[in-house]
Amino acid sequence: MTLRAFLTNRRAMAGAGILVFFALLAGLAPLIAPYSPTNINFPPMLGPSAAHLLGTTANGQDVLSQLIWGSRDTLIVGLVTATLISGIQLIVGIFGGYVGGWIDEVLSMLTNIFLVMPGLPLMIIVAAYVTVKGTVPIIFVITVTGWAWGARVLRSQTLTLRSQAFVEAAQLSGESRWRIVLTHIVPNMAGILVANFFGAALYAVLSEAGLEFLGLGNVNTVTWGTMLYWAENDEALLMGLWQWMVLPGVCIALLGTAFGLLNFAVDEVVNPRLRRT
């Protein structure tokens, strides 16, 4: 029922289409990228040409290859972070909502605190404190600062589900708490979980780009974020290498839009109040 609603949802399909496109790009990067993204042996600052469809960077890297390979690490950061964030949200939300009591009080307070703490500044500070720079710390930093909102949503959803008749009926059927959580609560939150997942992925991709831009990222990888970092620092726009500056941003925005569309569509499918169009 919901799957079909999802499959016939134009927004979902548009979002999924973009995501699949980037996923293919990422998956097939070794096959379709003309060069290695870290190969710095081309003449720098070339405009678009047959050999370099999108030109080269100021460091003599092929922009197209970087763009293609960049999708890989960008997606990895986005999806891995979103997975971690979703995991925390699920645990905090369910613990808070279903177990209740003082655990809930503590977790709620923690959630509220992280909710109010401004994400990027906190991220910057934590990133400054993390001494080893790399993709893992970046994922860590974004995860730590990005879970609160979804956890709050999931908690209230858990609270709602907990008082639903079918959950009470399951209690009366002699089901244990944890079986109820696993077989009733979690599956019924799947839609919101998925929507949150895409929201978190959007947050992660944007945050990664922001950290890279600030020079707090990992320069060893090629992501759209690092591309922007280099393009900005090497004055891509002044050099007339607009494609180097514009395209990674467009890719981030498109990927973000895909995540947003999916988030939105799942929301629409799950929440019938929005399904009136």
Add this chain to the structure above:
Amino acid sequence: MNQRIAIGLAASVSLAFALAAAMASNVGAAGVKTGGTLYSAMPWGTIPDNFNPFLPSGSNAGGTLSVIYEPLFYDNSVNGQLVPLLGTGYKWEDHNLKLVVTTRRGVQWTDGTAFTAKDVAFTFNYLHQYPVLDLSRIWSTGLTSVTATGSNTVVFTFSKANTPAFLYIAGQAVVPARLWSKVKNPSTYTNPHPVGTGPFTLQSFNPYVVKYVRNPHYWMVGRPYIHGLVIEAVKSNDTSLFDILKHNIQFTYTAITDVAKTFAARAPAVNHYWWPVNNTNLLYMNTQEAPFSNTAFRIAIAEALNTKLIATRAYYGAIGPANPAAFVPAQAKAWFNPSLKGLEHPYSPALAKQTLKKAGFKWTSTGQLESARGNPLPSYRILVGAGWTDFITMAQVVSNELQAIGISTTIDQEPWGTYESSLLTGRYDMAICWGAGTGPTPYYDYEQSLGSQYSAKQIGQVAVSDWSRFTRPAIDRALQSFRQTSNLAVQKRDITTVARIILRQVPFVPLTNRPNFFDYQTATFVGFPNAQNPYNAGDPPDAPGANLMYTRVHLK
């Protein structure tokens, strides 16, 4: 290229052999238009509300050290000239144990009182009284006393000979004794109403713009030509670049990416840059840590690096590769001993591999280097400052080239504070940074980079400036000999000794030259320093050398 932290290599000083009467040629030049306000924008972020000349540049408002306070002499590291400012002459006496400096007559502090040798003596004794202020460690050079022996003579007495110390003395900003003797806590005193001898006085200040106005009683008659100077603090190199491209400002100090194309070519008639080399960018290796403690390993790294490519990638041809013994080009001719020829390590990955093989290293089937015992080497970190894209670019090339001989590396960009303290405490594998000292002879860099008094015995302890933590008694002896003499031949021999050790043992790999990044445009004002008229070394607008520019620039 984004050295957002404008920690100047400001106190660049030199030793001169002859005093140049540089003033004469310019004073009273005919047809000079006076008036106008000169603008600059610097990526400083914010301007500190502080005009204390004893603090390092960057901690006080830009201009404090260039237009308000003046030192005794300005040493031009580019042309080797020594320009007299508050001092007019000096001589070493008593086997180099006594330095006698004559001070300028007829100079007035901006509050109307007269400048005398007493102020000079006061300033140096003040540094002794408050060691926090003695940034150049003048009182660690063997100096024992400073006294004014007349209204225009100051005598510096040393316990042991140290001729290079003159440079530090020459560059110290001088303050009025009358006012500073009353200051209680000079290290935190913000000096809100600065009184100096310089060509300008403070007009107004806010955290984003500081304005100076011409000092009508400046000791150089008729100077400065311009009436005002405004320095704006901007947040990024982009902004200052945009500002100068739009001719909102006349000059800035920014390492512009591909400066010829991005900046100069946009208005070839008026947009200019002058990037005179005065230092070297080095690849430091932590010699207290394996395998960088292994000389053969370091040599192999030197052989594996194509410094030409590194320079091209990092500076787009504006700056060239470094001399392998880290001589600055302007000094190489004078100081490079032909006997050093052949000790360099030319770029050759094959040779590098051979060197490694000879030292017992092996390679895995995938081409990774492993130790003699067959343990694959880990990935080493190359430390660079966050956002310093010239260094990061160098690191990328280095990383690529080391990969070619089987050494894997990752680039570790750190915020400036972490970067610097990692460098000082030896918590790094490899790092890219400039040479620790600059001056008119290689001595200054060698002393700072390799002198055992600046090193540390263990990782974790602070090595003040010997960041590769490499020391040799032979080096210390050579430096000691250099200090105690004013005989050029002896000094040359000493420098050659150190250079030979550098080439043979490679404590660091010189990568590229390092210049001052001076950019200017001549649409409305002229008279900026350049290669044809290098009256200063392209110093940043807050460094003492900029003083010379402010007294020469005038309306077109």
Add this chain to the structure above:
Amino acid sequence: MSLLLEIAGLTVGYGAGPTAVLAVQDVDLAVHTGEVVGIAGESGCGKSTLALAATGLLDPPGRVLQGGVRYAGQDLLRLPPAALRHVRLRQIAMVFQASMNVLNPVLRIRDQFLDAMQAHGITSRREAVERTQAVFELVKVPARFLDAYPHQLSGGMRQRTVIALSLVLEPRLIFMDEPTTALDVVVQRAILQSVNDLRVQRDFAVVFITHDLSLLIEIADRIAIMYAGYLVEEASGPELYQQPLHPYTQALMQAFPPLGAVRSRLQGIPGQPPDLRQLPPGCPFAARCGKVRQGTCDTVRPAMTIVTPGHRVACHLYPVSTEGGKQA
């Protein structure tokens, strides 16, 4: 009694094209001044859709596909929006099914009354307040609740308030769609009584929509029975009570356990209403009907027959006659 509202051949669908679901099909219904017309049927029979369509409140994807609604000589469905707006509340008021939620939760009751009156030209605040107080008195809600927010009222009070609001401009017709379903019997009874009193005083007509036929029998002058979007029977209340003709109506009458009678097993209506997306040919009730005649009921859709004056039924048991008389 004069004709007030005339629904003729009204067909309403949701969606468009071949997948459209016809919620109301070819319904004729007249409402005269001052009378109470009851519409009864199971959920999904189209009674609420009929009310919305007849008042021009149908939201997309619902659409009137055929037929018309005439109110006091005007074609309601073709009125320009501005004119239609003036008909609402002032001429035709509507009390909704989920009355609990029809009041704006963030506005005080008083303001919601004032909004309504302002929209219909009563700009004097004093007049508006006076009118409001008057209707509050009518529906027996203390005037202090004027300053309350909806959530501060009990369900019964809220329902009374909504009825008061529907009365404040003295309309001539009120649609009441399950106005008391969510309420307890005692409150329901009290409200029905109030409405009836008011109706007598002010002489407005009521279209009362409910699934509770027993309630309609008690209060309605005329009752229309709907099933699967069709009007299947219409008669005066007493007539329908005494002589329900359509097997569905009969079953519906039997579907409520009696209050006082001796207890005996009753049978409900077997099966369930048909899926409107796949309406079978023939009589929509055929599948559940105890008197079904194979070959006829399941193939031919029965037409409306006037059995006696004022009593119509659409059932093959009562074949169409030109006289309108009853044939055995």
Add this chain to the structure above:
Amino acid sequence: MTAPVQAAPEGSATTDSALVLEVRGLSKSFTVGSIGRRRRVRALNGVDLRLERGEVLGLVGESGSGKTTFARALAFLDSPTGGEIWLEGVRQPLQPTPRDLHRYRSRVQMIFQDPYASLDRLHTVYRTLSQPLRSFRIAPASQTRAACAELLESVGLVPATDFLDRYPHELSGGQRQRVGIARALAARPALILADEPTSMLDVSIRLTIMNLLLDLQQGRALSLIFITHDLAGANYVSDRIAILYAGHLLEIGPASALMHDPYHPYTQLLRKAAPDPQGGFRRGERFDASGEPPDLTELAPGCPFVPRCPQARAACHPHLPAWRELGGQHRVRCVLYD
């Protein structure tokens, strides 16, 4: 109607094998409001009830009367705050351990009001029904499916195999409620609490579901508490009817007696207000009902119905009247019968 009930609710024959449930002084209150303005909502105030094996009790009350609270307290979905619950002669702790609950629920089951909300939309009928079978170890794993089919047949969903693998959205409201009934039956309980099981169903199928409940109850000698606001419905299914108002029982007695001759003014009011399909057109009939059920946070000590009672008098105010038995197990709590 089955065996007569004992007169005094205070009776002590808790070992009586015919007695399935005995409730004594059951109370439930909630705390609402913030610090400083805490108020207690007293939803149930000392309810006494006894239920025999195979008996159907109709519990009738308006919304807010506490009837749902009663069902939930009995099912331990919300723990009662006071009183005693004896099940088949065993006293149930008011703060039960999970083990206590499991044992109790194998004997007491519940049918929910909303057939749409009470089934997990993601679980098939089979999955829903197998849950109690598994957790109460009713049927071995190999026979679960057969047992489920059997349950479905017993609630009239035939052929059962057509329904086993359906999801709730593939069922009509009536069919869902049948599944809900089957689930309650699966545990083979002694007592089923049916909380307004027909109020959300279409009028046309309400009777069918009531009939089903009666058939099942009679066939299995189940006890049933049928909770409703519909007096006629209660009358249709129940042996006895109890009237609940503001958390207090006001009247209890054999269904027919209570319907024909209600004692309590409130019961009379209910009786009068209920629509009566046999009553015909009665628009002009006067009916005096002002006021609404009381605020449960501000209950006065006397009879809770006083503010709405047309026959209220001074004696009603000081305290709740005692129970009076007026013949045939028909008891009432009202000063009119003192």
Add this chain to the structure above:
Amino acid sequence: MRYLTRRVLVLLLTGWAALTINFVLPRLMPGNPAEVMLARFQGRLSPRALAALTVEFGVHTHQSLLAQYVAYWGHMLTGNFGLSLTYYPASVAQMVAQAFPWTLGLVGISTLIAFILGTGIGIAAAWRHGSRLDGVLLPVSLLLNSMPYFWFALLMLYLFGFVLGWFPVGGGLNLAHQAGGWAGLGAIISHAILPAATITITAAGGWVLTMRNNMVAILGEDFVKFARAKGLPDRVVEFRYAARNAILPNFTGFAMAIGFVVGGALLTEIVFSYPGLGYLLYEAVLNLDYPLMQAIFLFISLAVLVANFLADLAYILLDPRVRAVGRS
């Protein structure tokens, strides 16, 4: 006022937590401000000078953590944040006080504009939902919402600042002007337009989306339908009935939104060389200026907290229901 008490409690606890995290973070840090200071002075400090400095910064205290914590609170409450390492010997309080008004002005005003603009567009889209406007707005808002702030800022700066020259290329004030007077104000405004537009455009997308969704949901509510049935003019229904309610959930989402905007503003400030807290924080981080970092983070957190608290208060004012005492 249960809701308000809870909010105040959350405010206090969150404030406490923010301060405590602020206390803990630098102490988890491996580095040592003394080393940083040494680096700052380019290694030229003698050990004696260094010792003097560290005492000044109060970093080498051998107190217990608890004593440090108590002292820290004392400092926080008296506004004594210590000295900045970067801008030594300026005090942290002085630096923050300089930057704060700029950020407050820029972020405050652009957040407000973004909120009003986004909410307005969201209302319009939902009111016409299903229309082309709505169809286009959604992906556009998503796109705007998904753009990296700094990237968009860079493009805006390049296009409007550099190429077209309509606006200054950065800074908060013109080179020629000091703050003060009309010219100063004009300069401030002209410098603020681009960064404010950047923040507004990227932030408004989020508000459009949430507002549209809320509004679509509210439009399905009975009270909106009833408002139309009352014959209220469209504008009244749209704003007083639908939008008025749809805006309420936004206040609970304000926390995240404002945090996000502050984060985005930080990047924007850096791109536009805007003299606010964002840039200062960036500087502080690059220089490991712990005292400054601590104070700025504290300030931002508290500002967000206060903004949230104000949003909560507004929520209370706008929604009578949260004032009510409800079941917990």
